[in-house]
Amino acid sequence: MEAARTLFAWGANSYGQLGLGHKEDVLLPQSLNDFSCKHQNIKSIAGGGGHSAVITGAGELFVCGQNKERQLGLNHTEDVLCFTSCTALSSVCVIQVACGWDFTIILTGNGQVLSCGSNSFGQLGVPQTSGGCLIPQKIESLTEKAVNVAAGLRHALAATESGVVFQWGTGMASRANRASQGKIIPSFLTAKEPCKVTGLEDVKVKKVTASSYHSVSLTDEGELCVWGSNKHGQLVSKETFLVEPQKIDAHFFSGEKIGAVWSGWTHVVAQTAAANSSSLPPPSRRLSQIRRRKKKTQDEMFSEIMESSRSDRAHLNEWKETVSKYRKEASEREDRRDQREDMRDQREERRDARDERWRQEDQRRQDATLGLLREQTDMLRRLVELQE
Template sequence: MEPELFAWGANSYGQLGLGHKEDVLVPQALTDISCKCQDVASISGGGGHSAVTTGTGQLFVCGHNKDGQLGLNHTEDVLHFTLCTALSGFCVKQVACGWDFTIILVGSGLVLSCGSNSFGQLGLPQISGLCLIPRKIESLKEKVVNVAAGLRHALAATDSGSVLQWGTGMASRAKRASQGKALPLFLTAKEPCEVAGLDDVKVKAVAAGSYHSVSLTDEGHLYVWGSNKHGQLVSRDIFLAEPKKIDTHCFSHEKIGAVWSGWTHLVAQTGGQCFSWGWNEHGMCGDGTEANAHVPKPVKALGSAKQILIGCGAGHSMALCQTPH
C-alpha cells in the first residue's frame, strides 16, 4: 500500500494544500498532489505556508505567499502543493519555514532564501523589500549541513561545526533584557554572523523557536540562547544573550540524538527516551498537565516505544513511534 499525505488544522491561506481555505478539524488526505507520496522526504510548516521535499531533491510549496515566501515569483496564495521551478538546477536537502520567509539548503551545501526581509531574516542585506524567488546567501562561504527558521531569524550549522545566525527577530527582547549592555553581534545581524560562545564544541544540527535558538553538538549536548519566557531554556534568566549548555542530568545523563522546537517548547530524543519542556498551555509537553515545564520531562505516555520521527508545531507535538513486541 502506498503512503498517503494527510493535512489538518488552520487553513486560512490554503497551507494544507487541499485546494480551499477552510480549516480542517480531522486529518484529510491530499488527493491532488503533483509529487508521489512515497517520494516525500520531509514536511515543514511556517506561519501560513507549507513545504515538502522529495527524495529526488524537489521542493513543493503551498499556502500564504503575500511576501513571496513560496519562491514562485508571484505573491498570490497557492492552494495546492506546487513545484518551485526556480530551484530546478538544485537538489534540495532541507527546507525551514519561518513566519513569512523560507530557508532552503541544497545538496552542495549552499543556502537560498525567499520571502520577507523586513527583519534581515533572508540573510541578504542587499534586498530591502521582498524576494520572490530563492536567492543564494552569498556571504555563507562555508558548506552548510543543517538550517532552521524561527519567527524572524534563521540559523545554519556548517560542515566545520560552527553556527551562524541572522535576522533581528530576537533583538528587541535582547535589548530589554540587557539593560544597556552591548549585545552580541549575531543577535542584530542582517547577514550570517557566527554565534559566539560555541568555540569549543562541534554543532551538527540547529533548531529555532519564535524567539530562541538551539544547537545540538556531535557529543549529544544541547546549547540554547534567546528568550526564556516559558522556561524553554532551562534557566533562571529571562533572556540568554549567549549559548548556555543544558546540564546532562536533565536528560538522565543520556546523549541527545535529535532536537525539535515549537514556537515556545522543545522536544529532545535520546537513545531511550523522549523529553519535552517549555510552554505547555495546550498540553504539548505531553505530561498530562497544562503547566509550563521549566525542566525537561520524559514523555511517559510514549513508554518504551521507539520514536522514529518527531515534529513540533507552534503549539503541538507529534511522534511517529514503533512499539516493541
Template sequence: MEPQLFAWGANSYGQLGLGHKEDVLVPQALKDVSCKCRDITSIAGGGGHSAVTTGTGQLFVCGGNKDGQLGLNHTEDVLHFTLCTALSGFCVKQVACGWDFTIILVGSGLVLSCGSNSFGQLGLPQISGPCLIPQKIESLKEKVVSVAAGLRHALAATDRGVVLQWGTGMASRARRASQGKALPLFLTAKEPCEVAGLEGVKVKTVAAGSYHSVSLTDEGHLYVWGSNKHGQLVSRDIFLAEPKKIDTQCFSHEKIGAVWSGWTHLVAQTEAGTVLTWGREDLGQLGRRAGHQSPESAQALGLCCNTPASVPCLNGASQIACGSEHNLAIVGK
C-alpha cells in the same frame, strides 16, 4: 499500502494544499498532489505556508505568499502543492519555514532564501523588499549541513560545526533584558554571523523557536539562547544573550540524539530513545499532565515548566515534529 499525505488545522491561506481556504478539523487526505506521496522525504510548515521535499530533491510549496515566501516569482496565495521551478538546478536537502520566509538547504551545502526580509531574516542585506525567487546567501562561504527558522530569525550549522545566525527577530527582547549592555553581534545581524560562545564544540543540528535558538553538538549536548519566557531554556534568566549548555543532569546524563522546537517549547530524544519535553505547557504541548512541576518552582519562573521530563509513551519514536504549539510523533513500526 500506498502512502498518503494528510493535512488539517488552520487553512486561511490555503496552507493545507487542499484547494480551498476553509479550516479542516480532522486529517484529510490530499487527492491531487503533483508529487507522488511515496517520494516525499520531509514536510515543513511556517506561519501560513507549507513545504514538502522529495527524494529526488524537488521542493513543493503551498499557502500564504504575500511576501513571496513560496519562491514562485509571484505573491498570490497557492492552494495546491506546487513545484518550485526556480530550484530546478538544485537538489533540495532540507527546508525550514519561518513566519513569512523560507530557508532552503541544497545538496552542495549552499543555502537559499525567499520571502519577507523586513527583519533581515533572509540573510541578504542587499535586498530591501520581499524576495520572490530563492536567492543564494552568498556570504555563507562554508558548506552548511543543517538550517532552522524562527519567527524572524534563521540559523545554519556548517560542516565544521560552526553556527551562524541572522535576522533581528530576537533583538527587541534581548535589548529589554540587557539593560543597556551591548548585544552580541549575531542577535542584530542581517547576514549570517557566527554565534559567539560555541567555541570548542562542534554543532551538527540547529533548531529554532519563535524567539530562541538551539544547537545540538556531536557529543550529544544541547546549547540554547534567546528568550526564556516559558522556561524553554532551562534557566532562571528571562533572556540568554549567549549560548548556555543545558546541564546533562537534566537528561539523566544521557546523550541527546535529536532535538525539535515549537514556538515556546522543546522536545529532545536521547540516543537511547527517551523523549523529554519542557517549556510552555498551557496548551498541553508537553504531553504531560498539568501540574507536573512543584508550585514553588513554577512560581519562581512565572508560568514555566523549566525541567525536562520524559514522556514514556513516546520513547523509541522514529519521527517527531513540532508545530508552533503542538507535536506529532511516529512510535512503533
C-alpha cells in the same frame, strides 16, 4: 521496496496552507491523495506561519499557502492552494527546507543556503535586498558549506560542516536589549547577514532549530546549547533571556545523550540517542498480547469497537464545536500576544527614529550656529580692515 507515504493535513487553512485546494479550516486529518500518488517518495515536510513545504526523495521542493511576502519563491505574490513545484530550484537538489513566519530557508545538496520571502528584519541574510525575494536567492556571505538550517519567527540559523553556527535576522534583538539593560549584546543578534554565534567555540554543532524568540543547537556529543528568550522556561535557566549559548546539564536527561531536538513556538522537545522505535513489538504481536491480557475473544473486541464507534459518532458534532472554539480562542490569544510584541517593537523603532531625527536636528542647529558665527567673524574682520 519502501511503501508509499501519504500526506495528511488538518487545522487552520486561511491561506490554503494545507494543500487541499481550498481555504476552509479542517477539523479532522484529510489525505492529500492526488499529491501523494504523484510523489510517493516524500522525504520531509515543514510548516511556517501560513505556508507549507514538502521535499521529495528526488530533491524537489513543493510549496503552498500564504505568499503575500513571496515566501513560496514562485515569482509571484498570490496564495497557492495546492502543493506546487518551486521551478526556480528545478536545477538543484534540495535536502532541507525551514519555514519561518513569512520567509523560507532552503539547503541544497552542495551545502548552499538560499532564502525567499520577507526581509523586513534581515531574516533572508541578503541585506542588499530590503524588499524581500520573489525567488530563492543564494546567501553569498555564507561561504562555508552548511549541513543544517532552521527558521524562527524573524531570524534564521545554519550549522556548517565544521560545526560552526551562523545566525542572522534581528527578530531577537529587541528582547535581548531589554534583558541586557543597556549592555552591548552579541553582534549575531543584530546581524542582517550570517554572523558567527559566539559561545560555541568548544563544541561542534550538527543540528540547529529555531522558534519565536529562541534558538537551540545539538552538538556531536549529544549536548544541547540554547539561547534567546526563556520567558516560559524553555531554556532551563533562571535568566529571562540568554544572550549567548548556554549548555543544558545532562542530568536533566538522566545523563543520556540527545539524538534529536525540535522547537515549538515557546517550548523544546528532545529525544535521547538511546530511543529506538525498533524495540517496540510488531502490531500483530501487540494485538496478540492485548488479547491474552484481557482474555477477550475476537467477537467481544469487535463489539467493543462498534460500540465505541457509535459513541464517537454521537459526540462528533459536540467535539467539533469544542475543538473549533478552543482553536479560535487560542488563535486569538496568540494574535493578541503577537500584536503586543509587534507594537512594542514598533514603539522602539519609532523611538530610535525620533532620537535619530533629534540628533540630526541638533547637528543642523550646531552647523547653522557655527555658520552664523563665521559670518559675524568675517564681518568684524572686514570692519577692522576698513578702519585701518
